[in-house]
Amino acid sequence: MPTAVTLIRSAELYPGAPYAYAATAPSDARLIFLAGSCPLNQDGSTAAVGDYAGQTKKCLENLTLALKAAGASLDDVISTRVLVASSKQEDLGAAWAVVHDTFGEHDVPSTLLGVTVLGYDDQLVEIEAVAAVR
Secondary structure, eight states: OOOSOEEEOOTTSOTTOSSOSEEEOOTTOEEEEEEEEOOBOTTSOBSSTTOHHHHHHHHHHHHHHHHHHTTOOGGGEEEEEEEEEOSOHHHHHHHHHHHHHHHTTOOOOEEEEEESOOSSTTOOEEEEEEEEEO
16 A cells, blocks of 8 residues: 655755655645554563663554554654663664664654653653654
8 A cells, every 4th residue: 555655855965864854745644643652561561671672673563553553554654753761872773773674665754862761660762653644
């Protein structure tokens, strides 16, 4: 099924960024604003304690389920914000590698942020997203 999302690249910006610089959706698209996806198991416990990549994977699994409930998929995501509780670039990079691999060629505009703390016990990663569907 074709997506409503169009990724935009610019020849005037650094070509090596692992994401599109902008994205659009047509005026008849329905926007889906998702709460931050957390690395929580169904019982409320935090998955992959101490593991940035493992928590990112769980966040993306939960994000996929939330998208499905809204009638969308990862291919319908128009932007993301990845929050990582760390001041170390290698920790942010570990989370980003999982996001980048999961989204593949659908490399939506994204922001990767190091933050001081997230809401749940032992939480290291949270992923916010917006999607667009027709």
